[in-house]
Amino acid sequence: MHTPRDRHDLAEIIAAAAGKGETLELAGGGSKAAIGAPREASRVSLAALAGVVDYDPAELVLTVRPATPLAEVQQLVAGQGQMLAFEPWDHAPLLGADAHATIGGVVAAGVAGSRRVTAGSARDHLLGFTAISGRGESFVAGAKVVKNVTGYDLPKLMAGSWGRLGAMVELTLKVLPRPRTELTLALDGLSPAAAHAAMARALGSNAEVSAAAHLQSGLTLFRLAGFEPSVAARARHLPAILADHGRLRPLDAEEAAPAWQRAMTASGLAGAVLWRVHLQPANMPHLLAGWAGEWACDWGGGLVWLATDVQDDAVRQRAAELGGEATLIRAGDDIRARVPTFQPRTPGVMALESRVRRAFDPAGVFETARFQD
Amino acid sequence: MPAPDQSVLARRDEIAAALRAIVPGEGVITAEHELRPYESDGLTAYRQPPMLVVLPETTAQVSQVLAWCQANGVKVVPRGSGTSLSGGALPLADAVLLGMGKFKRVIEVNYEDRFAVVQPGVTNLAVTQAVEARGFYYAPDPSSQIACSIGGNVAENSGGVHCLKYGLTTNNVLGVELVLMDGEVVRLGGTHLDPAGLDLLGVVVGSEGLLGVVTEVTVRILPRPETARAVLLGFPDPELAGACVAQVIAEGIIPAGMEMMDKPAIHAAEAFVNVGYPLDVGALLIVEVDGPAAECDHLIEEVARIANENGAVTCRVSQGEAERLAFWAGRKAAFPAVGRISPDYYCMDGTIPRRRLPEVLQRMEELSQSYGLGVANVFHAGDGNLHPLILYDANVPGELHKAEEFGNDILRLCVEVGGVLTGEHGVGVEKRDLMPDMFAEADLRQQQRVKCAFDPDLLLNPGKVFPTLHRCAELGRMHVHHGEVRFPELPRF
Numbered sequence: 028m029h030t031p032r033d034r035h036d037l038a039e040i041i042a043a044a045a046g047k048g049e050t051l052e053l054a055g056g057g058s059k060a061a062i063g064a065p066r067e068a069s070r071v072s073l074a075a076l077a078g079v080v081d082y083d084p085a086e087l088v089l090t091v092r093p094a095t096p097l098a099e100v101q102q103l104v105a106g107q108g109q110m111l112a113f114e115p116w117d118h119a120p121l122l123g124a125d126a127h128a129t130i131g132g133v134v135a136a137g138v139a140g141s142r143r144v145t146a147g148s149a150r151d152h153l154l155g156f157t158a159i160s161g162r163g164e165s166f167v168a169g170a171k172v173v174k175n176v177t178g179y180d181l182p183k184l185m186a187g188s189w190g191r192l193g194a195m196v197e198l199t200l201k202v203l204p205r206p207r208t209e210l211t212l213a214l215d216g217l218s219p220a221a222a223h224a225a226m227a228r229a230l231g232s233n234a235e236v237s238a239a240a241h242l243q244s245g246l247t248l249f250r251l252a253g254f255e256p257s258v259a260a261r262a263r264h265l266p267a268i269l270a271d272h273g274r275l276r277p278l279d280a281e282e283a284a285p286a287w288q289r290a291m292t293a294s295g296l297a298g299a300v301l302w303r304v305h306l307q308p309a310n311m312p313h314l315l316a317g318w319a320g321e322w323a324c325d326w327g328g329g330l331v332w333l334a335t336d337v338q339d340d341a342v343r344q345r346a347a348e349l350g351g352e353a354t355l356i357r358a359g360d361d362i363r364a365r366v367p368t369f370q371p372r373t374p375g376v377m378a379l380e381s382r383v384r385r386a387f388d389p390a391g392v393f394e395t396a397r398f399q400d
Numbered sequence: 401m402p403a404p405d406q407s408v409l410a411r412r413d414e415i416a417a418a419l420r421a422i423v424p425g426e427g428v429i430t431a432e433h434e435l436r437p438y439e440s441d442g443l444t445a446y447r448q449p450p451m452l453v454v455l456p457e458t459t460a461q462v463s464q465v466l467a468w469c470q471a472n473g474v475k476v477v478p479r480g481s482g483t484s485l486s487g488g489a490l491p492l493a494d495a496v497l498l499g500m501g502k503f504k505r506v507i508e509v510n511y512e513d514r515f516a517v518v519q520p521g522v523t524n525l526a527v528t529q530a531v532e533a534r535g536f537y538y539a540p541d542p543s544s545q546i547a548c549s550i551g552g553n554v555a556e557n558s559g560g561v562h563c564l565k566y567g568l569t570t571n572n573v574l575g576v577e578l579v580l581m582d583g584e585v586v587r588l589g590g591t592h593l594d595p596a597g598l599d600l601l602g603v604v605v606g607s608e609g610l611l612g613v614v615t616e617v618t619v620r621i622l623p624r625p626e627t628a629r630a631v632l633l634g635f636p637d638p639e640l641a642g643a644c645v646a647q648v649i650a651e652g653i654i655p656a657g658m659e660m661m662d663k664p665a666i667h668a669a670e671a672f673v674n675v676g677y678p679l680d681v682g683a684l685l686i687v688e689v690d691g692p693a694a695e696c697d698h699l700i701e702e703v704a705r706i707a708n709e710n711g712a713v714t715c716r717v718s719q720g721e722a723e724r725l726a727f728w729a730g731r732k733a734a735f736p737a738v739g740r741i742s743p744d745y746y747c748m749d750g751t752i753p754r755r756r757l758p759e760v761l762q763r764m765e766e767l768s769q770s771y772g773l774g775v776a777n778v779f780h781a782g783d784g785n786l787h788p789l790i791l792y793d794a795n796v797p798g799e800l801h802k803a804e805e806f807g808n809d810i811l812r813l814c815v816e817v818g819g820v821l822t823g824e825h826g827v828g829v830e831k832r833d834l835m836p837d838m839f840a841e842a843d844l845r846q847q848q849r850v851k852c853a854f855d856p857d858l859l860l861n862p863g864k865v866f867p868t869l870h871r872c873a874e875l876g877r878m879h880v881h882h883g884e885v886r887f888p889e890l891p892r893f
Contacts, residue, residue: 085646086753086784108652137594150599151571166846167839172751173564174783174823176557176606177831177838178865179847180570183602187594204652227512233535233626235691254652257695264692307591308513329593352596369596375586379853380598386849389876400597 029071034159034196040071041194042163045390052395053190055094055129058119059136063368063397065360073131076196084109087173088154090199093131100130110205113152114140116292121301122357131195137187141238141250141291144230144326150186152201158185158193161388171199184383189398192387206237206252210262211283214273216245219312219324225272226327227308234265240290241311241324248278248286290325290332293356297321298334300358302342305330306351313349340366367399401448401829401863404494408474412451415474419454419496422464427502429453438479438497442544443487443830445746445800450477450491457502459577459585459615466613466860467583469496475859476581478609480520480552483544485747486828488556488608488864495862498613500551506530507616515574515591517618520551524558527619536621539566542824543732551614557606559824561657561731564782565690566622568824570605577616578604581855591618603850608826609861611854625690628656629700630724633707634681634714638662638777639758641683644710645781646754648687651706653699655782657688659731662761664776665738665789669730672737677730678714685781686727734778735789742774742791746803750814751823754784763813764788771806773799785823786814812837827865835867844868849875 029051031037044051052068054060077094084107091100097117104110115133119126128138139148155169168181185192214225222241229236229249235257238250249265251258266275278286288294293301298320306314308328315322320335333342338359343366346353352370355363371377377400388394408415412430420428429435430452439449456462469476475495482489491497503519506526510516511534518527524545527538541560542548548558554576559568566572575589588601595601604611635641641660648655661669661684670677677684685707689699704715718724730737738745752760761777768775774791788810792803811821811831815838821831835844844866851858852872862869 083753083755085650086755087649088753137599139594143593147567147571148594150594150602151567160846164842164846166843168843168846170751170820170838172753172784172819172823174559174568174751174780174785175820176559176568176824176826177820177822178827178835178844179603179850180557180606181603181847181850183570183599183605184850186602187599192598204649204654207652224512227514231511231514231536231623233623233692235625253691254695254698256698257692260692260694305592305594305596309510326593350590351592354596372595372597373586375584376588376597376600379580379586379600382853383598383600383603383850386853387846 029069030075031071032075034076034165037071037076037194037196038159038163038165041159041161041392045161045163045392048390049392050395051392052397053194053393055132056096057126058117058124058128059122059132061122061124062356064363064399066396068395068397071194073194079103080197084202087202088171088199089202090171090197091130092197093195094129097128097130097133104202105205108205109202111152111200112142112146112203113148114142114146115149116140120294121292131198134186134198135188135190135195141240141287141325144239144329145237150183153182153186153198154201155182155199156185156195157197158195160193161390161392169199173201191384191393191398208255208258209250209252210258211278211287212249212251212262212265212275213278214247214269214275217241217247217273219315221272222247223308223311223328225269228272229265229269230327232268234261234268236265239327240287241328242286242289243322246286248283248290290323293323293332293334296323296332296334298336300335300338300362301356302333303330303354303356304333304342304346304351306346306349310349310351314345314351338362343370346370369398369400371400401492402869404492408494409451415472415496416452418468419452419465422468423454423456423461427455427457429455438482438491438499441482441484441487441489443485443490443828446487446490446829448491448493450497451494453497453499455499455502459579462498462579462613462615463583463585465498466579466581470582470857470859473857473859475862477861478555478613480549480555481523481547483548483552484556484826484828485749486822486826486830488826488828490829492863500549500613503551503615511536513591514621515618516621517616518550520554520614520617521549524548524550524553531621532624535624537624538619539572539622540569550617550619554605554614554617555607555609556826561659561780564658564780565654565656570602572620573601573605573617574620575618576601576604576614578612578614580612581857581860589618608828608865610851610865611860626692627696628688628690628724629696630686630688630718630727631700631703632714632716632727633685633687633712634678635683635685635710635712637682638761640711641685641781642754642757644685644707644712647706647710648703649782651702653702655687655703656690657686658782659686660684660779660781661731661734662777664774665734665778668737668741668776669734672740673729673733675726675730681713686731731778738776738789738791743793743795746790746792746807748786748788748790748807748810749822749825750811750819751783751785752814752817752819754781756817760786760813760817764810767806767809771802773803773806780823783823784819808834829864832865833867835865845870845875852876
């Protein structure tokens with residue numbers, strides 16, 4: 028395990044590995060290490076690269092080092108009445124990791140929570156970064172202002188790249204005001220098809236629902252967020268919009284919090300194998316038809332968690348038939364060794380991705396055996 | 401621009417014949433007078449007729465045209481509606497201009513899952529028009545929206561006055577069909593969120609036509625907000641207006657639009673459209689909020705309170721839709737209004753951290769005096785995106801050059817205070833040579849290596865964005881010898 032003290036150290040470690048044809052796995056806190064194939068990779072802990080560099084709430088911009096704990100960042104911005112709008116969350120409990128999520132880790136993994144459906148993902152909030160490429164070379168992309176189109180939008184590529192392009196040493200994120208109040212309204216007893224119809228109706232209405240989720244129990248959740256007078260007005264409006272779909276009832280915080288948690292983080296779903304499926308919401312009921320295991324659904328139906336004890340990749344074929352894709356999040360060593368983490372893309376797209384990765388990392392320093400694509 | 405390749409020009413007839421075999425009929429234009437309409441885009445100071453124009457109608461034709469051009473070493477410049485303000489679609493004398501204007505179809509609208517699939521030649525406004533009957537719209541609204549195409553919006557990552565709240569093009573596109581320079585057709589993204597693999601869609605949006613040609617676009621559509629209201633605020637000076645903007649955001653309000661105009665812009669606009677802008681103020685803010693009526697009422701009250709706390713001397717809340725539109729009419733006419741008070745104007749597009757606004761305006765005023773050219777400012781205040789309009793007369797010898805130098809100084813100033821060269825218009829040819837002011841050589845080389853992954857022969861829209869063209873083979877070299885590692889390019893921190 029490498030433990031660079033600073034970015035100069037990190038650059039030397041990467042350049043040395045590139046020169047020797049070795050591979051490196053970048054890690055923030057290590058909370059998501061159980062995602063991907065079992066591997067004997069030489070790890071680089073970015074733990075020393077932590078701390079806030081600059082935070083100006085009025086500019087809506089935060090610059091931070093990658094290993095800063097996610098919880099610390101969220102606490103910092105909450106103290107100013109702000110938030111990371113993409114609602115990143117910590118995978119450690121889900122994966123049983125003895126570690127915590129870092130800001131660099133959630134951005135590199137493209138993590139987004141329930142608000143994804145209206146507020147965007149990590150990719151939509153990473154404004155700029157400084158990174159060390161696979162050449163051991165420091166480079167900057169994007170900027171520290173909220174509106175910028177100067178040069179290629181490399182922050183988009185970096186978000187969700189799982190540390191395969193370079194090691195971020197500094198990230199600039201867009202932050203947004205935290206809603207003054209949030210309210211959850213729910214419908215009971217809906218089938219997946221009825222839930223999709225209700226969620227589509229709500230998200231397509233001007234009641235400005237900020238998140239919508241559906242649980243196996245039949246509970247279907249709608250989140251209203253904003254200033255008090257606005258939330259109150261929309262809470263009166265939404266029941267009429269959904270009148271054909273059932274009777275909405277408000278959920279108190281004690282009932283709402285664990286329900287959202289389940290939809291967003293798959294908490295409590297029983298099954299050794301956990302898949303995360305992204306698909307067009309209308310196909311969610313088709314995916315769930317005949318599914319024997321436990322499940323939960325977020326993003327208005329665009330994200331489905333499937334839990335099972337069956338050790339095969341039938342889910343992946345089913346997701347592909349429905350135009351979606353399945354990511355293997357949690358599984359035993361043997362299945363993770365056999366089944367790639369991500370749904371394969373077309374050969375043309377895979378080849379293009381590979382050329383883009385080589386553009387940042389010509390020697391393949393960051394190509395461990397973790398992702399078999 | 402790079403000098404035209406005479407050997408390509410000599411093969412013009414052969415190239416035209418080959419492309420006619422792919423796009424039959426009138427899809428290939430070679431007559432000089434018919435090439436003229438294509439000689440410039442929205443950056444009219446630059447003009448160059450293309451070698452020839454090809455107007456394909458299908459993805460297969462685009463693919464064959466690009467593959468043929470790649471195989472024969474012919475450069476290609478893609479073009480949507482030609483409204484770029486940075487010269488993104490400026491032709492080259494030795495390049496084929498690939499016009500996407502015949503891709504005009506709305507292919508699919510899905511209201512349930514809230515997306516529309518359109519061809520790239522569909523105009524920005526036409527997307528909204530295709531879905532508005534059902535209460536939906538497409539959020540990014542560049543001021544050229546009646547003319548600019550969605551394909552061009554994707555290339556330039558276009559914004560608009562509402563992008564602080566609703567995002568730029570990149571935040572509203574779900575997928576594209578893209579043809580690479582070698583003719584390969586790939587689909588990036590689609591109808592679901594966060595596809596697996598690298599976010600190639602994210603880097604294609606805003607790549608200014610250098611990475612591929614978009615032949616289909618899937619955009620997110622949003623339910624139209626219940627209502628919108630605007631408030632017109634006058635301040636003695638821009639500094640107080642800027643403080644008001646900062647406090648609005650600090651209090652947790654993200655308005656749908658927040659526009660500032662300085663004194664010269666206010667006077668020009670009012671003289672042009674007569675909408676009742678106060679003429680005795682140093683800065684004007686238009687703040688628009690949208691959403692449920694209860695929210696708009698609440699927020700307008702809050703904004704008015706904040707404005708008063710920051711020394712506003714005028715505060716008019718729109719009473720009804722007609723007045724709201726009147727408030728905007730002046731702002732939206734600001735460019736042509738300035739065109740009435742000056743023979744020519746040159747529109748800039750830098751972004752700065754908002755807190756540096758007073759200093760930037762002060763130094764802009766000093767530059768204005770030293771160049772002897774006037775400047776009027778309109779400003780997307782919420783996100784710090786400045787549009788200084790430099791007033792000049794192209795008929796006065798040397799004045800265009802002076803205006804461009806003034807503009808360059810303004811953009812360098814934006815970078816110096818921590819901002820960027822372009823907030824929404826793109827780099828194009830216009831700001832290409834300023835890129836080293838914002839990026840170090842290592843940064844630019846990394847961006848160019850991405851270009852090489854898509855277009856290794858550098859045939860697609862060459863001469864845009866990057867000041868120096870490095871051959872891809874040169875960019876691919878690793879400075880590592882026999883395991884001995886040296887860091888000649890490590891920056892000093």
